[in-house]
């Protein structure tokens with residue numbers, strides 16, 4: 498691969514705000530009261546600014562679903578057993594998971610990446626095999642990853658996003674599959690936003706009150722033990738993160754460097770975004786948040802990033818399900834931008 502995380506960050510440029518104004522000027526000529534398509538207008542204008550395409554084609558979209566296991570599942574922090582991670586990977590490859598259905602609905606592809614599942618899949622034609630190791634270590638007792646392992650996970654995401662951009666993919670969505678991954682996501686959120694652990698820790702797959710209390714205690718003990726340095730986002734990712742989250746961090750950085758907009762899924766994607774923005778604040782400009790998840794702490798991520806989600810559907814699944822819906826809205830916004838008639842073309846009178 499030969500690239501460092503630093504080099505990946507350095508390639509990201511801030512978009513030109515003049516493009517936003519140009520796009521808004523076109524939107525204001527379309528046959529509707531000014532601003533009446535609200536956030537669809539904002540999304541279209543931001544897409545134009547991010548990509549630099551003043552007449553954008555409707556992009557081909559792909560959701561990358563990063564799958565990995567988490568050592569912290571030993572502590573009883575999920576309502577489901579660890580074996581579900583590889584089982585769901587096979588479900589993704591057969592097209593039977595929630596993300597497959599919503600991806601078909603949205604007209605986007607799904608690419609499944611094994612970045613750290615604790616299972617030997619052998620060779621499966623449609624699985625992107627990038628296993629760093631068979632799951633992270635238990636963050637309650639030791640760092641989840643070494644710094645080198647965390648970097649490796651990020652660089653895998655960078656490489657996949659870079660390749661997708663080279664293929665002409667114009668919209669990238671984030672997806673995750675990893676039993677236990679709301680625990681590292683909450684840990685990252687607590688560190689990066691500075692909020693108390695109990696404020697940003699939710700029920701994930703649906704743990705009960707006792708399980709939730711255990712989850713909060715596990716995260717608090719891990720933070721007390723490892724003291725991750727929030728000014729060094731890679732340190733946070735390594736000590737209390739996950740391989741799936743690392744892949745998403747790289748996906749965001751690689752997409753931003755290629756000027757490909759990234760549609761974030763739920764809470765796990767939000768945690769990855771906190772790390773990516775911690776590494777390179779400029780990548781924030783390439784993010785579109787699809788929805789606000791039920792998971793406690795997601796709102797704190799949006800507050801911290803200054804990002805506003807498009808949808809609020811009480812989703813709490815992950816996989817990239819919300820991202821698919823968000824990508825469909827991005828395409829709707831771009832069709833408005835490119836297909837609607839202007840006042841001049843349609844002979845409609847403008848505002849008095």
Ligand SMILES: Cc1cc2ncn([C@H]3O[C@H](COP(=O)(O)O)[C@@H](O)[C@H]3O)c2cc1C
Nearest residue numbers: 575577673674675676677678679701702815
């Ligand atoms: C059948 C099934 C399918 C899923 N697809 C995504 N997740 C989601 O739930 C997990 C995170 O929640 P927790 O931290 O509580 O384990 C992740 O795998 C996430 O992708 C699923 C979970 C299950 C059980």
Ligand SMILES: O=C(O)c1cccnc1
Nearest residue numbers: 701763764790813814815
């Ligand atoms: O917000 C999410 O993406 C989420 C929430 C709970 C469980 N899995 C994923």
